[in-house]
Amino acid sequence: MDQFILQILNGLDKGSAYALIALGLTLIFGTLGVVNFAHGALFMLGAFCAVTVSKLLTLSHKVVDDTRTDFLGNPMQVDVPYLHDWFGPAMGDKLIDWAVPLSILFAIPVMICIGFIMERGLIKHFYKRPHADQILVTFGLAIVIQEVIKYYYGANPIPTPAPSAFKGSFDFGVLIGFDVNAIIYPYWRLVYFFFSLVVIGAVFAFLQFTTFGMVVRAGMADRETVGLLGIDIDKRFTIMFGIAAAVAGLAGVMYVPINPPNYHMGMDFLVLSFVVVVVGGMGSLPGAVAAGFLLGILESFASTSWAVSNLPGINQVIIYLVAIIILLTRPRGLMGRKGVMEE
Amino acid sequence: MLGLEKKDFRLLLVVIGLTLFAPIILNPFPAGSEMAQFNAGYPDLMQRFVIFGIFAIGFNILFGLTGYLSFGHAAFLGVGSYSAVWMFKLLSMNVLPAIILSVIIAGLFSLLIGFISLRRSGIYFSILTLAFAQMSFALAYSVLTPITGGETGLQLALDDPRILGASQTASGNIPVPSLFGLEMRASYEMAVGAWSFTFNAGYYLAAVILVLAFYLAIRIFRSPFGMMLRAIKSNQTRMSYTGLNARPYTLAAFVISGMYAGLAGGLMASMDPLAGAERMQWTASGEVVLMTILGGAGTLIGPVLGAGMIKYFENIFSKINSQVLHDWFGFLPDGLEDFVVTLIYPFVGKGWHLTLGIVFMLVVIFLPGGLVQGGQKIAAAMRRRKKTDDANPGATKPAE
Numbered sequence: 001m002d003q004f005i006l007q008i009l010n011g012l013d014k015g016s017a018y019a020l021i022a023l024g025l026t027l028i029f030g031t032l033g034v035v036n037f038a039h040g041a042l043f044m045l046g047a048f049c050a051v052t053v054s055k056l057l058t059l060s061h062k063v064v065d066d067t068r069t070d071f072l073g074n075p076m077q078v079d080v081p082y083l084h085d086w087f088g089p090a091m092g093d094k095l096i097d098w099a100v101p102l103s104i105l106f107a108i109p110v111m112i113c114i115g116f117i118m119e120r121g122l123i124k125h126f127y128k129r130p131h132a133d134q135i136l137v138t139f140g141l142a143i144v145i146q147e148v149i150k151y152y153y154g155a156n157p158i159p160t161p162a163p164s165a166f167k168g169s170f171d172f173g174v175l176i177g178f179d180v181n182a183i184i185y186p187y188w189r190l191v192y193f194f195f196s197l198v199v200i201g202a203v204f205a206f207l208q209f210t211t212f213g214m215v216v217r218a219g220m221a222d223r224e225t226v227g228l229l230g231i232d233i234d235k236r237f238t239i240m241f242g243i244a245a246a247v248a249g250l251a252g253v254m255y256v257p258i259n260p261p262n263y264h265m266g267m268d269f270l271v272l273s274f275v276v277v278v279v280g281g282m283g284s285l286p287g288a289v290a291a292g293f294l295l296g297i298l299e300s301f302a303s304t305s306w307a308v309s310n311l312p313g314i315n316q317v318i319i320y321l322v323a324i325i326i327l328l329t330r331p332r333g334l335m336g337r338k339g340v341m342e343e
Numbered sequence: 344m345l346g347l348e349k350k351d352f353r354l355l356l357v358v359i360g361l362t363l364f365a366p367i368i369l370n371p372f373p374a375g376s377e378m379a380q381f382n383a384g385y386p387d388l389m390q391r392f393v394i395f396g397i398f399a400i401g402f403n404i405l406f407g408l409t410g411y412l413s414f415g416h417a418a419f420l421g422v423g424s425y426s427a428v429w430m431f432k433l434l435s436m437n438v439l440p441a442i443i444l445s446v447i448i449a450g451l452f453s454l455l456i457g458f459i460s461l462r463r464s465g466i467y468f469s470i471l472t473l474a475f476a477q478m479s480f481a482l483a484y485s486v487l488t489p490i491t492g493g494e495t496g497l498q499l500a501l502d503d504p505r506i507l508g509a510s511q512t513a514s515g516n517i518p519v520p521s522l523f524g525l526e527m528r529a530s531y532e533m534a535v536g537a538w539s540f541t542f543n544a545g546y547y548l549a550a551v552i553l554v555l556a557f558y559l560a561i562r563i564f565r566s567p568f569g570m571m572l573r574a575i576k577s578n579q580t581r582m583s584y585t586g587l588n589a590r591p592y593t594l595a596a597f598v599i600s601g602m603y604a605g606l607a608g609g610l611m612a613s614m615d616p617l618a619g620a621e622r623m624q625w626t627a628s629g630e631v632v633l634m635t636i637l638g639g640a641g642t643l644i645g646p647v648l649g650a651g652m653i654k655y656f657e658n659i660f661s662k663i664n665s666q667v668l669h670d671w672f673g674f675l676p677d678g679l680e681d682f683v684v685t686l687i688y689p690f691v692g693k694g695w696h697l698t699l700g701i702v703f704m705l706v707v708i709f710l711p712g713g714l715v716q717g718g719q720k721i722a723a724a725m726r727r728r729k730k731t732d733d734a735n736p737g738a739t740k741p742a743e
Contacts, residue, residue, distance in 0.1 A: 035466055125708070131466055132412045136636055137707040139629065143700030151689050151697070271477060271625060278470045313486030320474035320481075327463060327471055 006183050007300045009172065013189040013258060015296020016196035017043075020251035021273040022280060022288035023200060024244035030220045030283045031237045034123055035131050037138040040270025041145040042245050045114060046252025047261035048149055049107040054099035054160050057083060098163045100256055107253045108246050115245025119238050142267065150263040157260035162188040166257075188257050195254050199247060200289055206243075207285075216240055220283075275323040281336025291334055295319050351561050354643060358557050362550040365389055366540045373537030380667075381659055386530055386543035387614075388658050392651045393549040394610045397556050399634040399646030401603020404563060405596050406632070407641035410576035414469045414628050415456070415476025419449040419601040421483065421623030423608025425490070428497045428618045435508035436518045438527065438548070442609040449605020450598055457597035461590060464579070476625055483620040496619030520613045522548060527614055545614045552610065553647075556603060561643060563599070572596050604631075633703055639713025648714055653699065660695035 021043055028036045060079040068076040083092035095102065122141065126134045161167070166187040174180055207213035219226045219233040226233045252261070259265065272295075280291030301307060302318040326333060347355065361368065370384030383389070402416055423445035430441035460471040483491040491497055499517045503510055512518050520527045527545035534540075563569050571592045574582045579589050612618055621627070630653070638649025668684045668691070675683060690698045710717045 122708075129711075130410075132410065133707060133711060135412065135466070135469065136632070137704055139632075140700050140704035140707060143696060144704065147694060147697035147700060151694055267626070271473060274470055275474060278467065282466070313482050316481035316485055317478045320478040323474050324459065324471065327467060328459065331463060331467070 002178050002183050003304070005172075005176075006185075007304060008297055009183070009185050009189075010303075011297030011300030012193045012293065013296075014299060015293040016193050017251050017255055017269065017292075018273055018276045018296050019289045019292025020196050020199060021248055021269055022276040022292045023203060023285060024248040024251075025273055025277050026280070026283060026285050026288040027203075027240055027244040027247070029277070030285065031216065031240045032119075032123065032127065034126060035134050035138070036123070037135050037270065038118070038142040038145065039138075039244075039248055040266030040268075040273065041142040042111065042114070042248040042266070043252040043255075043269055044149065044261065044263065044266030045145065046107050046111060046249030047256050047265065048153060048252075049110055049249060050100050050103040050253045050256040051153065051158050051160055051261060053103035053106050054096070057081070057096045057099050057102075097165075100160060100162055100253065103253050104250060107249045111246040111249030112242040114249075115242035116238060118245070119241040123241070142270070146263050146266065153263065155263060157262040159260040160256045162191075162257035166191055192254050192258065196251070199250055203243070203247060204285070212236065212239075272319060275319055277333075279323050279326045279333055281333030284333070284335040287333055287335030295322065298322060345558070347561060348565070351565065351643075355554070355558060355561065358644070358647070359554050362393065362553060365392070365550070366542050366546070370538060370540055374539045376537070377670075380662055383655055383659065384540060386528075386541055386546050388654065389543070389546045390549055390610075390614045391654050391658075393546065393553045394607045394614070395631070395634065395650035395654055396647040397549075397553050397610065398604055398607035398631055399638070399650040400553075400556055400560050401600040401607070402631045403600075403635050403640060403642075403646040404560060404572075404603065405600035406635060407646075408564070408569060408572035408576060409593050409596050411461075411464065411593060411597070412469050412632070413460075413472040413597075413600075414625060414632070415472035415474075416600070416604050416631055417625070417627035418456070418476040418479045418623045419453050419604035420608040420611070420627070421479065421618065421620065422452050423449045423605030424612045424618035424622055425483075425497055425608075426605075427609040427612035428499070428616055429490075431499055431505075431520060431612070431616050432503040433506065435505055436520050437508070438520050438522050438609075438613040441520070441613060442552075442606065445605045445609030445612070446602050447605075449608065450602040453598050453601020453604075454594070457594050457601065461593050461597060473625055473628070476623060476628055480620055480623040480625070483623060491618070491620060493620070496617050498617045520616050549610050549614070552606065556606065557643075557647070564643060568592070568595070633699070635713075637703060637706055637713055639715030642713065642715040645713050645715040652714075656695060656699065660691050660698065661693065663691040665692070 021039060024042070025036060025039050028034055028039070058081050060081040062077045063080045064075050065078045066075050068078075070076045081092055081096060083095050086092070087095065118141070122137065123134075126137060169184045169186045170190060171180060172183040172185045207217055215226065215231055215233070216236050219231075219236065223233060252266075255261075273292075276291045276295055277288055279295065280287030280289070298318055299315070303315040307314050330336075345352065345355075366384045366389065368384075369389065370382045372378035372382050374382075383392075398416075398420060402413070405416075406412055426448040427438075427441040427445040430444050434440055456472065456475045460468055460475065463471060484493060487493075501511050501515070501517060505518075509518060522544070525544050527548065529544040531542045532539060533542065571587070574587075575589050575593060582589055608618075608622070611622075631650075634649035634653050635646045636649070637652060638647065639645025665684060665688055668687060669680065672680045672683050688694070706713060710720075712719075
């Protein structure tokens with residue numbers, strides 16, 4: 001039983017990432033009808049927002065410290081972050097320590113801007129083109145974004161730690177009456193899970209309870225009629241693209257402490273997220289989220305030693321296998337709408 | 344000629360000529376000169392041109408004709424490579440049975456995958472093929488290690504049985520792939536003045552196969568079968584309303600293109616007898632998509648051009664480092680030189696993928712028909728200008 005709960009928990013963090021990326025993909029697909037192969041790159045850009053912020057916060061200048069000497073006997077030069085000068089050492093260290101959560105504030109406007117530029121500059125011209133062209137041009141864009149990041153940040157993963165308050169693990173088993181150390185779960189993954197729940201909840205609430213969201217939902221259902229009612233639906237869809245980009249970016253920001261980002265992390269996640277979207281049903285937001293968590297948990301169950309010893313290699317292929325079975329038995333996915341992408 | 348129309352026959356002759364004289368055409372600069380690094384006439388690169396050309400021709404039969412975008416074609420190439428290497432290990436170092444087996448195995452494999460994937464179309468088909476390819480890649484990397492060699496890849500060893508050949512040569516080395524005794528790596532060097540040309544046996548074998556594959560592709564394009572595939576691309580619904588079942592046609596196209604990929608994989612293993620799982624990764628599938636689109640999907644010669652271009656730039660661009668750039672722009676004033684070099688540097692050397700991505704995006708945006716379409720547009724514009732030049736004097740001639 002404790003193993004069972006542990007695997008569910010282990011699946012949650014990856015599942016959250018899948019769910020967030022798939023949610024963004026579905027938002028873009030449902031509103032603009034565009035298959036965005038550059039969405040993984042947006043996830044990666046979010047992660048590099050966090051890297052950038054943590055680098056900016058640790059910008060420092062050299063100060064000669066007279067009390068200490070280096071190995072040659074000269075007064076030692078110490079790097080002092082500018083933040084220490086501005087806010088004092090205690091506050092400065094705290095800010096540096098909290099770099100990753102702070103970068104959320106930085107990432108949201110940046111990602112929304114990137115989303116706007118992408119949509120207005122490129123995607124807009126591809127509404128009327130076949131889906132294959134959309135896939136191809138966004139695929140090209142993903143390559144370009146990756147290479148630009150690689151040029152500036154190098155090809156190696158850049159470790160960026162979580163705040164020290166969230167280091168270490170949390171003994172989840174004790175809470176629900178298991179032995180000590182039966183179910184241990186790193187704090188940050190728990191944070192990631194709750195964060196993704198908040199973001200998903202916010203997106204759904206935005207769509208459900210605001211006038212703007214209502215118009216967007218109406219546009220998803222019947223774009224032409226909404227346009228005929230005199231509503232500038234294109235502008236609203238552009239904003240939705242920005243929001244989808246921000247969701248992917250936030251997923252990336254918070255994923256940094258779990259997995260040090262490198263320039264091709266987006267592509268790795270993209271393939272899986274597409275599978276998630278297809279399993280959940282093209283164009284269905286709840287489907288994308290549900291399938292994201294479901295596949296994350298399934299993957300974690302398939303990675304247990306029991307599963308691997310009985311079915312070697314199952315941990316590598318489970319997601320694809322599920323996708324193939326779902327596509328062949330329920331062609332619209334778990335919660336797909338009728339008439340989406342069926343031409 | 345050969346059952347081809349005059350225009351197609353001319354195209355075939357051009358391809359034959361290009362492949363035959365490639366070692367000379369691709370080496371326009373004298374050896375040892377400044378520009379020698381732009382020479383592409385060395386066997387390894389020429390073999391890659393031809394092999395990826397075959398791969399792209401096959402992919403184009405599926406994507407160019409039926410419009411089904413497969414994102415998992417590299418799996419067939421990988422399967423072809425593995426089966427060829429196994430043939431070298433078990434049977435003999437002759438490349439012929441290896442290539443034949445790789446085509447057959449890739450064909451069977453693509454029959455299986457195609458049968459399942461083709462139940463869906465559009466983006467779903469792309470995702471399905473992608474899922475299958477990623478599955479094969481993951482399995483080849485982990486569980487199937489006894490068959491595929493896992494991370495290290497499948498290599499020849501001294502104690503392989505090789506029933507019809509020797510396990511090792513007299514000097515105790517692993518034998519090299521050959522065609523009835525003609526070693527694939529055998530080359531003939533010819534020096535003409537400052538130029539030196541290399542004629543490689545492996546390249547010419549691959550080139551002959553490329554010409555055959557190209558001929559077959561022309562026949563498919565011009566056949567009623569090819570017509571049917573185009574009908575699927577333009578309007579599948581209407582086709583099924585006229586009482587035709589599209590499935591057998593798409594499946595046949597899928598299997599044919601899978602066999603082409605297997606052929607390319609077998610050839611790749613024949614030139615260099617090892618096979619690794621990374622050949623099956625989805626980025627490799629993406630590469631053949633890039634080649635086909637860049638050259639021009641649905642055209643005959645486009646994919647070959649695209650494959651050649653990408654492989655050429657991959658090899659040549661990635662060799663240019665900042666030192667080379669400084670040499671080139673040395674004639675500029677110092678400040679300007681540094682400026683130009685910093686401007687260009689991100690796009691060459693390690694960053695050549697950036698150039699590739701940008702060029703690819705530009706092609707998709709402005710030239711959906713690829714380079715071939717670009718060429719046609721330019722040719723048409725030239726012709727029009729000529730015509731108007733001819734027509735103008737007549738129009739402005741005053742009445743007498």
